[in-house]
Amino acid sequence: xxxxxxxxxxxxxxxxxxxxxxxxxxxxxxxxxxxxxxxxxxxxxxxxxxxxxxxxxxxxxxxxxxxxxxxxxxxxxxxxxxxxxxxxxxxxxxxxxxxxxxxxxxxxxxxxxxxxxxxxxxxxxxxxxxxxxxxxxxxxxxxxxxxxxxxxxxxxxxxxxxxxxxxxxxxxxxxxxxxxxxx
Numbered sequence: 092x093x094x095x096x097x098x099x100x101x102x103x104x105x106x107x108x109x110x111x112x113x114x115x116x117x118x119x120x121x122x123x124x125x126x127x128x129x130x131x132x133x134x135x136x137x138x139x140x141x142x143x144x145x146x147x148x149x150x151x152x153x154x155x156x157x158x159x160x161x162x163x164x165x166x167x168x169x170x171x172x173x174x175x176x177x178x179x180x181x182x183x184x185x186x187x188x189x190x191x192x193x194x195x196x197x198x199x200x201x202x203x204x205x206x207x208x209x210x211x212x213x214x215x216x217x218x219x220x221x222x223x224x225x226x227x228x229x230x231x232x233x234x235x236x237x238x239x240x241x242x243x244x245x246x247x248x249x250x251x252x253x254x255x256x257x258x259x260x261x262x263x264x265x266x267x268x269x270x271x272x273x274x
Contacts, residue, residue: 096156100141100164106171108136115163119170121231122211126162129155134163141167169231176240178226182255185247187224189216194226198247198257206246212239225260 102108109116115126115134128134128143131152135142143160145152168174180187186197194206194214208214212230226243230236240259249256249264258264 094157096143096145096153096160098160100143100160100167102136102139102141102167103171104139106167108141108167110134110136115166117163117166117170119167119231121170121173124166124170124232126159126166128159128163131155132159134159165233166231169233173229173231174233174236176228176236177260178228178240178243178257179221179260180224180226180257181249182247182253185224185255187216187218187226189214194243196243196246196257199255200247204246206243208239209235211235214239226257 105119107118109118113128113130115128117124117126131146132155133144133146135144141163143156143163145156165174180196180198182199184197185199188195192208192214194208194216196204196206198204208228211232212228212235215227215229217225217227228236228240228243230239244257244259247256249258249262251265251267252269254264254266
């Protein structure tokens with residue numbers, strides 16, 4: 092048995108779920124998300140609880156059981172509460188600003204980076220709460236929020252000598268010792 096796949100997904104009153112064939116449509120206050128479920132699985136909605144069941148017991152079906160249960164659970168959580176990732180920019184002269192809906196980043200290169208987020212993601216820049224600028228990424232789709240955060244982080248990953256770069260808030264960067272001076 093799949094330990095994740097057999098768990099029921101509780102759906103609140105504020106979330107609307109529509110099942111049609113192999114499609115699952117979830118609507119809530121943060122938007123709507125759609126997922127096409129594999130044909131080896133079936134989804135049932137009864138009394139505010141979603142359950143994912145597999146039709147066969149082969150290896151691929153067992154693997155997909157937990158996956159699709161987690162994807163549907165993330166959809167329900169996303170449209171009701173949303174997901175959030177925070178990035179921190181560390182470095183002298185490293186800046187972030189928001190012009191309209193375009194994120195402008197100065198990360199120590201000779202040119203600034205301009206990042207246009209997808210329409211389902213909201214980006215904020217916080218420069219007041221800490222000395223390092225923070226980029227707050229929110230949205231209903233967990234995968235898209237994580238992908239946007241990873242894309243921004245990849246523009247200047249934290250380096251191991253001084254720790255400069257873009258990192259997740261709370262991420263630990265192990266620092267290396269620099270060159271030792273001549274003896």
